[in-house]
Amino acid sequence: MMDVLIVGAGPTGLTIGIELARRGVDALVVDRAEGLFPGSRGKGIQPRTQEVFDDLGVLQAIRAAGGPYPTRMIWQDGERVGEQPMFEAVDADEGTPYTEPWMVAQWRTQEVLHARLTELGATVAFGREVTGLTQGAEGASVAFADGTAVRARYVVAADGGRSAVRRAVGVGMAGETVDPSPFLVADVRVRGLDREYWHAFPGSDGSFVALCPLAGTADFQLAARLPEGTGPDLSLDGVRKLVAAYTHLDAEDVTELRWASDFRPRAALADRFRAGRVFLAGDAAHVHSPAGGQGLNTSVQDAYNLGWKLGAVLRDGAPEALLDTYEEERRPNAAAMLDLSTGVHRGEVRRGKATVQLGLGYPESSLSVETRTAPAGVRPGDRAPDGTVAGVRLFDAFRGPHWTLLGATTAVPGVRTLPAAPESYGPGVFLVRPDGYVGWAGDSADGLAAYLTRAGCR
Structure with a gap:
């Protein structure tokens, strides 16, 4: 077995x-x-x-x-009518080295x-x-x-x-159904369209076709919201007709259909x-x-x-x-x-700080244990930020299937130990789980052994 x-x-x-x-x-x-x-x-x-x-x-x-996401270009009647950034900017700092989605x-x-x-x-x-x-x-x-x-x-x-x-x-x-309209997504080869933008072609009834150059490939991803009651046609001919109906391109400008699927957002x-x-x-x-x-x-x-x-x-x-x-x-x-x-x-939330998932954590988890008398800074359940301690980058120290202890004066068997935590963490000793979240925090290492036993680290 x-x-x-x-x-x-x-x-x-x-x-x-x-x-x-x-x-x-x-x-x-x-x-x-x-x-x-x-x-x-x-x-x-x-x-x-x-x-x-x-x-x-x-x-x-x-x-x-x-590669990075391109800016969205809006088209109407064959003319470019405006640009929209895809995401609200998220500031990078020492603790957050990656702030933009990667396509x-x-x-x-x-x-x-x-x-x-x-x-x-x-x-x-x-x-x-x-x-x-x-x-x-x-x-x-x-x-x-x-x-x-x-x-x-x-x-x-x-x-x-x-x-x-x-x-x-x-x-x-x-x-629940998020949107009653049928959607189509496909990978296509297209001629006559530049790869600097994510091209959006809105219809008058809320439907649209968008063609996004897929970074690292020669393809475009076609995404379409179709009118309610429309049956998506996943054939090359169907995709060509869709592109010709919504954009300034001719049907024959879609030279290849590599993959296609349809769905209703749920x-x-x-x-x-x-x-x-x-x-x-x-x-x-x-x-x-x-x-x-x-x-x-x-x-x-x-x-x-x-x-x-x-x-x-x-x-x-x-x-x-x-x-x-x-x-x-x-x-x-x-x-x-x-x-x-x-x-x-539904257009109620902007892409940006809310969607990059850097703020997600487990503060209510039974594995998140706070023993400091005056907690400040990073708390148990929080994502452990990057930083540098004694010349060691924390993300380098975290890499691997082990636990990491920051700020302890003595080493713990089976746990990588660094002598301090970055100032951004606040005061205390911090135990970082193998998945990069703080599991335990204390004023000293007292009580740490019991937590490690419970989590199977010793």
């Missing part, structure tokens, strides 16, 4: 796979498709996710695979993550469709369409909004993120409108949170109860991100 079976080789499943592989956990990623997802869909990598990718050892490749087509993000997973010695088994799941006290058995089955101590459902695993364990998912949240030995992550747990670029990024945060906890239980002797904190921390966070995505879609 293996340790963990991960169902779904999207960004969520691949991230969890990387997290477990670097901890020496016996895990397998499976996917019903015959290969990696081919489209651009989730193309925005938020600053907090860039910090996660830095820790996972893939940020350099992610940055090389994409990377989802298929390229998955290629980078898959390469890292392979580098760590793990694999993805494609063409494995889940048809059933049973579980008991010691583990779960997952059945596949080819008649085979795999037993694992834990199963992670990272198999999307129509998750077969979620249905198999009977977890409901409540939601917000939905699973009733639970854990069902016995099964954990829900990514779109299997929450479905977002694509507006604001929160879906993929929230999914990566799920994986980052769950990965270190599974590793702690399976390899470090942490109590099983640690795994309950996954739902405790991630479900409220996902619910907040669903509200944010819906707000951006």
